[in-house]
Amino acid sequence: MDNFKKKFVEEAVDLIDGLEKTLLELEENPEDEAIVQKVFRVMHTLKGNSGMFGFEMIDSFTHEMETVYDMIRNHKLSVSREILDLTLASVDHLKILLDEDNYNDPDVQANHKMLLSKVAQIIQADSETSVASSPLPTANNNLNGDSDKGSSYYILFEPNGNIFSNGTNPLYLLDELHTLGEAKVYAHLNRVPPLKDIDESLCYTYWEAILYTESSVNDINDVFIFVEDESNIEIQKIMDGNVLANEQFVSELDNLSSIQKDIGFNSVQRIAVNISKSSTTQQNVQVKGKDRVVAKDATISSIRVAADKLDMLMNLVSELVTTQARLSLFAEESAVPGLVPIAENVQKLSRQLRDIAFSIVLIPIENMLTRFQRLVRDLSSELGKDVVFATEGAETELDKTIIESLADPLMHILRNSLDHGIEDAAQREKAGKPKQGKITLKAFYSGANVMIQISDDGAGIDPETITQKAIAKGIISADRKLSKREVLELVFLPGFSTATKVTDVSGRGVGMDVVKRKIADIRGEVEIDSEKGVGTTITIKLPLTLSIIDGLLVKVEDTHFIIPLSVVDKIYAVEHEKIAKTFNNVVVLDGKQVPFFYVRREFGHTENTEKFEQVIVVNFEEKSVGLVVDTVIGEYQAVLKPLGKHYKNQDMISGATILGDGTVALVMDTNKIIKLFANHKDFAMEGEE
Amino acid sequence: MAKTILIVDDSESIREVVSFTLENEGYNVLIANDGTDALKFLDGTHIDLIITDLHMPEMDGITLIRQVRKMEQYMRIPILFLTTESQAAKKMEAKEAGATGWIIKPFVPAKLIAALNKVLR
């Protein structure tokens, strides 16, 4: 019986976590019936199961909550601030109730009674409250997760009458449009003369198309490059996102095209704008994949796996990838017929295996964001500050175990931002800042690391205050000169809290030193950057422990390097002369000027005598930068190995991997490397800063 | 059924690179080293696409294109010409002569295939 109980608790935890997220969604979209239904279902399930396993308090509690949401879905009650607050409080309470030890705790009992009475009040409240009662405040929290990268365009293609005479087939061009994304094409035959007058060597048809694509306008232009001189081509952007995903848009468009000859860009845009404005359920044309459409409570079947089994799985996968690299090398070098295709197959299979194994162990950060949103919501309201919480890179994946350990430090950092960072409305106005404060959480990859940054546009940290405090505490002597960076580092010392009043929120004896230690426990590092009056940014760097990254294997002199494919844009072979003889480290590639760094030179090797160099163009902070290497060997699945504590002070190389022939290749962190190369004139070897 | 492409270029290396690329993509390749040579193939043989250089001895590309367009069987087939970027004027001339599209030298195989896909399916 105990086992089943444990199982119930596990399931309940999952349900309740999902519930919290759903409630925050409900806050954004209070009219959305699908979401209400979701909440109701969770309450219903919890009620049904809890009794069976002896959780009577949960049983009775969720019974009441179920009633509330039943009333909401039957339009006898509407979602209000009060109800949401209460439901969220219930969620917290339910989590506590899942631990039986808490049942006899008098505080818990008291809370239980209080919540129940509140619920009872709501249920008895009259249903005379109309839909617009206690309106919810404007959206405080924005989940800018996976933003839609594409846009929708209107395209008019009117080929010249004698376009056939030089062998063009306009249909091929329309086909090509389809390859760029999703397209709907309308052919217009209204200019086709009556049968007897038709000259079959002429083209009388013209087309209008709506295209949704992530490609650029240039790419769309390219489709028509051969015919643009003798055709009328019009390409205009309608709006961001995929208009074609909106059924209403498509049907209105269909209607329009059947009524009148041309649709015309103006009509298209008019339809799109109208639809995006009018939506009682706040459904934007920007809806993409995973949102509303999929959220019909798809019950994805899942199973639970013990963590250590996952560890074993990952280790085996890593070994497999390494051994497979040796097999591939061997197959190439040996002349055994038929071995190469087999090795290639093994490579393909192990790649797929690796992808799936990773998807099991690595979880997008998004999953832990819910609790942060709640924190910001609750706390900002408590403190009387208007703060919006934005996230970027929610799809960035991290080892599940690391994510759990990150939660506390990140919560603390957020609390600090809310409490000490963001100023209250009056101060902000005085400082000329927008009334609404902003806290952003950004997650992204850099080399073999995951970076998580929390920035706020608050008051920043005053180095003077810190210095004074440190002197007062005797940590540094009064005449010691410290760089800004060193001053900020002081914040990580134990017992160092500059808050003059210890608020209940962040002054709970959990200082930045604890944060730093907890992050060090998961082999990460944390840094602070701040500017007084502007804001503070805290950056956490975590190693991708179990990782196999897709990389580009290159060689510089005798050493092999891996450049993560995720940052590689393009590779060019350029004559050595061109590289060696530039004046300002810029080379022209595909018509664009690209700054580059000559890796050999930077690492202290002699000039290359080869005729050609390989220039790898990588993405660096949204710009393109070239890295010049000797040879490009090819794609390589690199099983990452840490360099070890002896190399902890350098961050150009974020890890290493063992190649098929047993030698070691170094994984480049291109962001750090480029920053370093760019500074090399100023780079002081002895104790920088 | 595999499509047939006629390559016309007086440079052996270009002919080899192009024919290698196309054969890899599954096309049948016919090779001619200038205009006059090319015309020999245009004797009723089924051809789906012509790729030609512009500068060739004996008969240059533009003349070839004009001739091809005069033949009833080959009036509508797509013709791509190879050109270096600076020859904008030549491009106009070639198009007026009846060319469908162009490929800019130097080119990587991918560019060749991309241009091909615009005119041949």
Next chain:
Amino acid sequence: MNQDNLSRINSYLSFKLGDEEFAAHVGKVLNILEMTKITEVPKAPVYMKGVINLRGTVLPVIDTRIKFGMTPTEYTTNTCIIVLDIDVDGETIQVGALVDAVQAVLEIEKGKIMPPPSIGSKYKSEFIEGVANIDEKFIMILDMDAVFSTEDVTDLLNKTEETQSTTEIEEVS
């Protein structure tokens, strides 16, 4: 090997850096590798030679000579890498020590080990556990944890060198 057994063992591995002879407790030594291609990690401290592949893990290799203030190791057939277990902040990590030659495993009783000279010694005493006199030679028994720690210690030399003052110190090679 647990700590008890370890302390009872009196075996030391002796190795040479130039003309000087040092020794390390065998409890710290994992194995000895022949010289192999070392992948250099750019912009690292000068004594960090690079990394090698040790059965699937990446092992950092330190040029011991440079650590001891000598000229960098010149490879001969005798050059090898001693793989050591080092304690750092309560964690045990592995490191490779590049040495000119490995000599022998010596039995040295505790009684035969003298404390390191406090003055006039060429090397800072915190790195030396003791000195033993074996066959007329003085062998410095090293505290490997200290020598190969991850701290950015670049030299083990005593700043005030008085190389001529005592007869216990051998000449620099």
